Amino acid sequence: MLDFSDLPRFDLIQPEHVKPAITTLLADGRALIERLTAESTPATWADFAGALSVGLEPFGRAWGVVGHLHSVNDVPAWREAYNEMLPEISRFHSELGQNLKLFDKYRALKANPEYATLSREQKKIVDNEIRDFRLSGAELPEEQKPRYQAIMEELSQLAAKFAENLLDATNAFAEIVTDEAQLAGLPDYARDAAREAAEKAGVAGWKFTLHAPSYGPVMQYADNRELRARLYRAYATRAAEFTDGSSRPEWDNTPIMNRILELRQEDAQMLGFANFAEVSLQPKMADTPEQVLAFLRDMAAKAKPYAAKDIAELKAFAKDELGLADFQPWDAAYVSEKLLQARYAFSEQEVKQYFTEPKVVGGLFQVIESLFTVKVKPDTAPVWEPEVRFYRIETPAGELVGQFYMDLYARETKRGGAWMDEARSRRRAGGGMQKPIAYLNCNFAPPVGGKPATFTHDEVITLFHESGHGLHHLLTRGEELGVSGIHGVEWDAVELPSQFMENYCWEWEVLQDMTAHVETGEPLPRALFDKMLAAKNFQSGMMTVRQIEFSIFDMRLHCEFDPKGGRPVMDLLREVRDEVAVLVPPEWHRFPNSFSHIFGGGYAAGYYSYKWAEVLSADAYAAFEEAGSPFDATVGRRFLDEILAMGGARPALESFRAFRGREPSVDALLRHSGMIAG
Ligand SMILES: [Zn+2]
Structure with a gap:
């Protein structure tokens, strides 16, 4: 793990290496920072900023490997190794962000006549650092800093927990089908995969899960409406308060979301911003939440008539051609596929x-x-x-x-x-x-x-x-x-x-x-390509408003929603849907509970x-x-x-x-x- 001569040693790295290696690198990093922020270190690129970025690179690379393995090989040992160090990592980043001596040194470098002679890249880095220091609370009064640090640590643990709950809830579900007649409509590849999954699990029949390669084909092709409905319900209630699908009460992400929003709001206020969306937009291309919302609403307005046409067409087709008068959300992908086939063959x-x-x-x-x-x-x-x-x-x-x-x-x-x-x-x-x-x-x-x-x-x-x-x-x-x-x-x-x-x-x-x-071995026929092209914009209106729905929900959650106000986040989502959506999911659909981009990842106020x-x-x-x-x-x-x-x-x-x-x-x-x- 500490071999940085070339490629990561995935052949040798084991979970038990994480703690000693990362602990060593963190200690090295702290010693380096101590040295570079000393009075005697000149505030120049070579002595300070350049030396710092190169000096901390081994830590970044090693922790990057751990994070990568946690993502692609989330077995208990790696999950444990990752989570064990997470608070340490978070503390280190927080220390970096709170280290006023670093901040002062960057400001001294900016004030140094040498700054004018730096390359464009070097100048940009110094400017970004100064901006990020401000955004990470470097200018907070001393007495507020422990609280700020605690918020950051809790937020990173909550994000990891959000993602784990979702993965656990996803993995917990299995639909075993033993009667082949139930598989009508499903393509062979999906049946084969389900058969192999069942064999692997040591059960007879076909095993379907909520992972995309298994879930997707069922929703799109399975004639069996009850099968689709069951999988849809399980998928839509992952990591939510319901337990009839695959989730368990301890995987409910609802309290985690509220806590995350609360902490983000507190973070923003401590930094002198009105809300977290403003914080999020500081290093972005867009300037204000209002500008983003205006952009989204403008696109929504242009797309919604097309979206309304799409859904009307879908429902009419479901009723007239498939006998589904009571169109349901778990019919959407299935009917869409049939409509696509009918229209573009x-x-x-x-x-x-x-x-x-x-x-x-x-x-x-x-x-x-x-x-x-x-x-x-x-x-x-x-x-x-x-x-x-x-x-x-x-x-x-x-x-x-x-x-x-x-x-x-x-x-x-x-x-x-x-x-x-x-x-x-x-x-x-x-x-x-x-x-x-x-x-x-x-x-x-x-x-x-x-x-x-x-x-x-x-x-x-x-x-x-x-x-x-x-x-x-x-x-x-x-x-x-x-x-x-x-x-x-x-x-x-x-x-x-x-x-x-x-x-x-x-x-x-x-x-x-x-x-x-x-x-x-034949290449794609031109006639088929022409049909694909003709179908390319099939339901583009519907898809556009869906993305805009998520985007507006995310932005409003972080600029006007009060997590302490007692209003469930679902309520805001409903309001957004009233404004832009054309296909409204069932009351019990818990999209926010699996919205990893903004709760488990870095897309908050950025979707x-x-x-x-x-x-x-x-x-x-x-x-x-x-x-x-x-x-x-x-x-x-x-x-x-x-x-x-x-x-x-x-x-x-x-x-x-x-x-x-x-x-x-x-x-x-x-x-x-x-x-x-x-
Ligand atoms: Zn991308």
């Missing part, structure tokens, strides 16, 4: 046969290679699961640019969803350059029956999305840790490269080379950033459309130079303007989503 299931893992991964690499003039090659490294792959990116001349792990399949011990994380960042090191390393994690169904894994088109889009994050991290030209890759990039601009990459999943030129039918970044990414891609080719070399070079390579070295809006030559416009997104003509 193709199913995701059919499409899935063409997206085999080797073709998809190869196709992704081709896109990256032609857009950014690099080579992606297989590489070797110790991994945490035998199925994990490792690759390297090189320049055409063979120089190493960066490396990345790819962990594609769902496992019981793996956190849900898909995400990119960093293992190491690019920076100047000695006479050369330390190269970046990234983790790409997904939750796709693993291969079954000796055939290659096949992905839905949505999953392919997810893979491209996470690769976009990866490229932001890997193709940076940053030379200083603090603004290298995704470091220092405003939260609401972070999704620009990821959502930008999704566009390539819709280019015929790309899909031709990226597909081979799992049985016949809007997905839509915000969609505007930016659609507008960026439109630059390629205007140039006449998705691989236009000049535009590709400019995207690399002005956005990816730049990382956090300058404000995202400036980078966008440098790339596009103007302010962002919402037109491209609305056009791409079929919501305005053009």
